[in-house]
Amino acid sequence: MKKLYFYCLVMILCSSINHLSAQTLQADSDSIYLKVEEMPQYPGGTEKMNEFIRKELRKRVPKDINGGCGIPGRTVMRFVVNKDGSISDIEILRSLDPLLDKEAVRVVRKMPKWIPGKCEGKPVIGGCVS
Numbered sequence: 001m002k003k004l005y006f007y008c009l010v011m012i013l014c015s016s017i018n019h020l021s022a023q024t025l026q027a028d029s030d031s032i033y034l035k036v037e038e039m040p041q042y043p044g045g046t047e048k049m050n051e052f053i054r055k056e057l058r059k060r061v062p063k064d065i066n067g068g069c070g071i072p073g074r075t076v077m078r079f080v081v082n083k084d085g086s087i088s089d090i091e092i093l094r095s096l097d098p099l100l101d102k103e104a105v106r107v108v109r110k111m112p113k114w115i116p117g118k119c120e121g122k123p124v125i126g127g128c129v130s
Contacts, residue, residue: 030125031125032080032125032126033117033119033124033125033126034126036117036118036119036124036126037117037118037119037120038117038118038119039117039126040081040085040114040115040116040117040126041114041115042111042114042115043112043113043114043115049111052111052112053107056106056107056110057103057107073096074096075092075094075095075096075097075100075101075104076092076093076094077090077091077092077093077104077105077108078090078091078093079091079108080125080126081114081116081117081125081126082116082125083116083123083124083125084113084116084123085113085114085115085116086113086114087108087109087111087113087114090105090108090109092104092105
């Protein structure tokens with residue numbers, strides 16, 4: 001069961017890195033950029049992010065979801081990586097189960113600061129949809 005939750009969260013978080021796309025705005029504005037020259041990254045890359053998720057899920061996995069059998073599928077989330085690397089505006093776009101949603105948001109909130117996206121060499125606010 002822990003593996004199911006781990007894979008769901010890994011899919012959510014990894015796909016958030018791969019799905020950034022849209023337009024680039026001026027680097028000095030406070031607008032949210034969806035496509036930038038240097039994309040926001042988890043410190044240490046995807047492997048370190050997966051390691052972080054694995055550790056967090058070992059601490060707390062919702063056991064009362066579907067009688068402990070797990071639920072196949074994924075929760076789709078959106079969040080913003082700020083200029084300082086902090087994560088904000090976490091939003092569930094497609095819910096799989098309220099307990100899985102809550103756990104996914106909890107893990108994303110606990111993440112260390114990301115390396116912010118850059119446009120014209122300056123850190124910018126980057127949005128993320130997974």
